[in-house]
Amino acid sequence: MAGIHFQTVRKIFGKTTVIKDVSLDIHDGEFMVLLGPSGCGKTTLLRCLAGLERVDGGRVLIGERDVTDLAPRDRKIAMVFQSYAVFPHLTVFDNIAFGLKMQNLPSEEIKRRTHQGAELLQLTDYLKRYPAQLSGGQRQRVAVARAIVMQAAVLLMDEPLSNLDALLRLQMRAELKRLHAEIKATTIYVTHDQIEALSLGDRIAVMQDGKIVQCDVPMNIYDYPANKFIGGFIGTPPMNFLQGAVNGDGSVSVGASNIAPASSLQAAFAARNGQPILLGIRPENLTLASAQQANTISAHVLVVEPLGSHKLLTMQVGAEMIKVSVAPDQSIASNQDVWLHFDPEKIRWMDAASGEAIR
Amino acid sequence: MRSKLESLLPYSLLAPTLLFVTLLIVIPIFQAFLLAFQSADGSFTLAHFQKMAADTSFGDALKFTFLLLIFIVPLQVVLALMMALLIHTRFKGHTFFLYIYAIPLAISDLAAGIAWLAIFTERGYLNSILNQLGILEKPFLFLSYQNLPAMFGTIVIAESWRATAIVMTILLAGLQLIPRDYFEAADVFGANTLKRTLFVVLPLLRPSLQNALIIRTIFAFQTFSVVFALAGRVIPVMAGESYNWYVTNRNPGVAAAYAVLILIFTVAATWFYFKFLKTSAAEAGYD
Numbered sequence: 001m002a003g004i005h006f007q008t009v010r011k012i013f014g015k016t017t018v019i020k021d022v023s024l025d026i027h028d029g030e031f032m033v034l035l036g037p038s039g040c041g042k043t044t045l046l047r048c049l050a051g052l053e054r055v056d057g058g059r060v061l062i063g064e065r066d067v068t069d070l071a072p073r074d075r076k077i078a079m080v081f082q083s084y085a086v087f088p089h090l091t092v093f094d095n096i097a098f099g100l101k102m103q104n105l106p107s108e109e110i111k112r113r114t115h116q117g118a119e120l121l122q123l124t125d126y127l128k129r130y131p132a133q134l135s136g137g138q139r140q141r142v143a144v145a146r147a148i149v150m151q152a153a154v155l156l157m158d159e160p161l162s163n164l165d166a167l168l169r170l171q172m173r174a175e176l177k178r179l180h181a182e183i184k185a186t187t188i189y190v191t192h193d194q195i196e197a198l199s200l201g202d203r204i205a206v207m208q209d210g211k212i213v214q215c216d217v218p219m220n221i222y223d224y225p226a227n228k229f230i231g232g233f234i235g236t237p238p239m240n241f242l243q244g245a246v247n248g249d250g251s252v253s254v255g256a257s258n259i260a261p262a263s264s265l266q267a268a269f270a271a272r273n274g275q276p277i278l279l280g281i282r283p284e285n286l287t288l289a290s291a292q293q294a295n296t297i298s299a300h301v302l303v304v305e306p307l308g309s310h311k312l313l314t315m316q317v318g319a320e321m322i323k324v325s326v327a328p329d330q331s332i333a334s335n336q337d338v339w340l341h342f343d344p345e346k347i348r349w350m351d352a353a354s355g356e357a358i359r
Numbered sequence: 360m361r362s363k364l365e366s367l368l369p370y371s372l373l374a375p376t377l378l379f380v381t382l383l384i385v386i387p388i389f390q391a392f393l394l395a396f397q398s399a400d401g402s403f404t405l406a407h408f409q410k411m412a413a414d415t416s417f418g419d420a421l422k423f424t425f426l427l428l429i430f431i432v433p434l435q436v437v438l439a440l441m442m443a444l445l446i447h448t449r450f451k452g453h454t455f456f457l458y459i460y461a462i463p464l465a466i467s468d469l470a471a472g473i474a475w476l477a478i479f480t481e482r483g484y485l486n487s488i489l490n491q492l493g494i495l496e497k498p499f500l501f502l503s504y505q506n507l508p509a510m511f512g513t514i515v516i517a518e519s520w521r522a523t524a525i526v527m528t529i530l531l532a533g534l535q536l537i538p539r540d541y542f543e544a545a546d547v548f549g550a551n552t553l554k555r556t557l558f559v560v561l562p563l564l565r566p567s568l569q570n571a572l573i574i575r576t577i578f579a580f581q582t583f584s585v586v587f588a589l590a591g592r593v594i595p596v597m598a599g600e601s602y603n604w605y606v607t608n609r610n611p612g613v614a615a616a617y618a619v620l621i622l623i624f625t626v627a628a629t630w631f632y633f634k635f636l637k638t639s640a641a642e643a644g645y646d
Contacts, residue, residue, distance in 0.1 A: 050547055052543050052546070052547070071546070072543075072546040073547070073549040073550065077547065079544070079548075081540050083538065085538070085540035085543065085544035087541060087544070087562075087563075088563070089562040090562075098545075098548050098558075099548035102548055102549035102550050
């Protein structure tokens, strides 16, 4: 078992710096998710840890071992590839056993561990088949089994579920979580799917443009995004943003209404008198009110979408659009004018220019 | 009407190729068979084959054709594989070496044979260099009927130089078809370069190896120009004998008999490779 430490890791492709001095400490046995849009550098960071890319600066440590200059095979890692990379010319058994055979382990042990891995992923009936005779989901299991039987201290997964259809992805997600609880290897999981990240991660490191912009437990990432990008990236639908301006008394005028920030933020707002500011709030933290009261804004309902577990409303507030999620039995129709209540404790205020959260 | 035109379109597009193949390949093959099995009065005969087999050079031609094949094909495939693997590592400057390796592709086989003649002949480049380095006092006769092994060796070298590039091209193309993920997975799961080559690269390259072997073996049965340039008829080969019977002995019947024999060997070799190097559909990764 081993923790992982990235120390100011830099990676350059041609003239582009794709990893910009990233430092990250991952605890022993932790499930860490690297989350970000495509091109943010998350896969490259994972490949630097695997040794498939050479870093151009900084160090990579696994446990106490500096692995920066080691070949992939000397790093004692296992990996699940996005394409699975299950060898087409080998049977399921030989695929799962591949890493063990490379270590020249005794054949009895190879057999035992391979069967164990196959059992864990329900592949026992397919051991003699070739990958081409398997479904996508089964091939994915082979890739996971091949990695798990290595019993490596560090398990890397590069978007392992992205090639599966939606239903299968849901099943495998839960299965991966169960597996991690069972084997407890330090796991780094790369994904662009925020639901996967929230579901699987002990912690999530959100990456943007070659940097880690926030690293925290999933609910903190969701409730307290560090900036506008993260709020807008995580959540379905994502966080709503409204323009506002700070008043002399520390309240914020949004459209024709005034919203009072949470009391803990009063000092920060006093210094921002007259400045523009961004109000961020999640669709489920807005409630409908029948009359104007404190912290309400008038809104016009444009679209009502009943989605079974909730109703999704698209509303116009001033010139801006926001999404609101309400209970499925809430009576509401399009073209209605309503009052929206903003819970000050649930609002994430952000600097209008930089998009950084105000704390 | 429109659909009828559309259904004719594929055939009209295939027509030029079909015409080309018919005129230049199918008809000549048919004529060769006629020549080989027809007597002067047009009746069926095996006389040409009997004459071919009775000729003193026939045994030697068979022997040397197969000897060249046995020496050249494995040597070329191993060399070409090493070159292709080297290029595939994409080391700095690999394109330069790719061009160097590909030069022989652009040179006709007779020209290549003559170039190597200039190297190996009594006062050729090789003897001059060895002489100037003080290794040899007088020229070594590489191309003498009194030293058949040396002569045979020069042919193996010249043929290998000339035709390894085509094998390398096929293998490199095959390597580039293999997704890099497989190589990376092998690396991550603990394979060193040798094990990765043996257990991952070569099995995945098998379809390309099969193609390369087939093409190379077919060409080896047709070896002619390079041998002719370096050894004349001292080392006879089947294609050379065919030419000799046609041009020198003015006997198209025996020449055609040789051609038919080469065809039979070629088909047999191809069948052999398909039978014993065949990748099952499942192993090849097809659903």
